[in-house]
Amino acid sequence: MRTVVVTGGGAAGMIAAVFAARRGNRVILIEKNEKLGKKLYITGKGRCNLTNDCTPEEFLENVVSNAKFLSGAIRAFSPQNTQDFFEEIGLKLKTERGNRVFPLSEKASDVTKFLSKELEKEKVEIALSEKVEKIVYRNGCVSEVLTDKREIACDSVVICTGGLSYPATGSTGDGYLFARAAGHTIKEPKPALVGIETKENFARLQGLSLKNVALHAYLNGKSVFCETGEMLFTHFGISGPLVLSVSALVNRSAPEEVLFKLDLKPGLTEEQLYNRIERDFAEAKGKTVENGMVKLMPSRLIDFILARAADKNKRVSEISNAEKRKIVSVMKGFEIRMLRLRPIEEAVITAGGVNIKEVNPKSMESKLIQGLFFAGEVLDLDAFTGGFNLQIAFTTGYIAGNHA
Ligand SMILES: Cc1cc2nc3c(=O)[nH]c(=O)nc-3n(C[C@H](O)[C@H](O)[C@H](O)COP(=O)(O)OP(=O)(O)OC[C@H]3O[C@@H](n4cnc5c(N)ncnc54)[C@H](O)[C@@H]3O)c2cc1C
Structure with missing residues (x-):
């Protein structure tokens, strides 16, 4: 019987262990934490958005880095296969807005609970509070795994140690060291799905959440992102769903190459917004322009818009047509400049990792x-929010487990 050691008991490791065991191997799953799935537990705000009910093609459109590497794998273990797998092992699921799939119980802990049951059923040897310290390679092959407790001779090792985000959950980049020792290159880890610090100081807007705004992002003047949704101002700059998404696209660029433009009224054309402002100003006769704009946007924002467009103390009647046009253009394209991304420890995902050019996409085996x-x-793969990142873990875990 072959011995397979799975290093790391997160989403990818648990799936890899189940499928390696179903192939008749002796499987040892080693997790340095005192329990499995510590990160899974906090996913989807404790509800775990475990996949997205979409086609392989739609899935690939949501992968930011190296989608092509996954194009065969995602057909071998698709979002549908993931849902079938979890239903088969007893976890009931439900699908919400944006095709996001959650446990019916809305408990992320249930995902680990049912995976643990399956691991037990498949007789996987689970070693908790045990840390893999070294993988020994001999003559181009895996030979043994050294932990802080023992030496394990084995035929295969699956590295499922995660990235560098939320290190308190156990993802501290150990896998990069094991990969480097094997001769692999590591694409520099970068934060993704994370808040963005801005050159503008938005501290006064802290906590202000904007729904139904459009965020545009430009890299060296070229449009790379335009989506409508929700964003949030914070003490450091900007965050919220739109910003998390865009962070995955700008995390390898110098701040001066990046420009964001916020459209506060994506539902109105410039002309429609101009007419709306004219109407509001007519109704606000005698008031300051600041007061004349209260129906148009949250009052805390008005200052920021007027600082770039017109004197806020002027009466609405004193505002020229050119100034109204300027207000329109600032509201439709409020420029925000990036200072830096928030640190990787705060990022939902680590972009970068083991260079996929050195990994066989059909088996996830090192070349x-x-x-x-x-x-x-741990692989150089990352995707947008919506269940796609866990799907990457399940798909690559399934393939690695089956081939290990
Ligand atoms: C707050 C938050 C919310 C998220 N929500 C979602 C969501 O709803 N949907 C979604 O698709 N994605 C979500 N993600 C992303 C998703 O959680 C990760 O992409 C996914 O968990 C990665 O799985 P993994 O198994 O590769 O790594 P991890 O889950 O990080 O697991 C790695 C495991 O390896 C262990 N380990 C590391 N080194 C060693 C060692 N030397 N020896 C033994 N064990 C070791 C760690 O302790 C850890 O348990 C979220 C992430 C965060 C931080």
């Missing part, structure tokens, strides 16, 4: 060392 496999966030 450098026989018997060495990778799955999950």
Whole structure:
């Protein structure tokens, strides 16, 4: 019987262990925490958005880095396969807005609970509070795993140690060290799905959430993102769903290459907004322009718009047509400049990781060392929010487990 050691008991590791065991291997799953799935537990605000009910093509459109690497894998273990798998092991699911799939119980802990049951059923040896310290390679093959407690001779190792985000959950980048020791290159880890610090000081707007706004992002003047949704001002700059998404696209660019433009009224054309302002100003006769704009947007924002467009103390009647046009253009394209992304520890996802050019996409096996496999966030793969990142973990975990 072959021995497979799975390093890391997160989403990717648990799936890899189940499928490696179903192939008749002796499987040892080693997790340095005292329990499995510590990160899974906090996913989807404790509800775990475990996949997205979409086609493989739609899934690939939501992968930010190296979608092509996954194009075969996602057909081998698709979002539908993931849902079937979880239903088969007893976890009931439901689908919400944006095709996001959650446990019916709305408990992320249930995902780990049912996976743990399955691991037990498949007789996987689970070692908790045990840390893999080294993987020994001999003559181009995996030979043994050294932990802080023992040496394990094995035929294959699946590295599922995650990235560098939320290190308190156990993802501290150990897998990069094991991969480097095997000769692999690591694409520099970067934060993704994270808040953005801005050159503008938005501290006065802290906590202000804007719904139904459009965020545009430009890299060296070229449009790379335009989506309508929700964003949030914070003490450091901007955050919220739109900003998390855009962070994944600008995390390898110098701040001066990046420009955001916020459209506060995406539902109105410039002409319609101009007419709306004229109407509001007519109704606000005798008032200051600041007061004349209260129906148009949250009052805390008005200052920021007028600072770039007109004197806020002027009466609405004193505002020229050119100034009204300027207000329109600032409201439709409020420029925000990036200072830096928030640190990787705060990021939902780590972009970068084990170079996928050195990994076989059909098996997730290293092209450098026989018997060495990778799955999950440790690989240079990342996607937008919506259940796509866990799907990456499940798909690559399934493939690695089956081939290990
Ligand atoms: C707050 C938050 C919310 C999220 N919500 C969602 C969501 O709703 N939907 C979604 O798709 N994605 C979500 N994600 C992303 C998703 O959680 C990750 O992409 C996914 O968990 C990665 O799985 P993984 O198994 O590769 O790594 P991890 O889950 O990080 O697991 C790695 C495991 O390896 C263990 N380990 C590390 N080194 C060693 C070692 N040397 N020895 C032994 N064990 C080791 C760690 O302790 C850890 O348990 C969220 C992430 C965060 C931070």
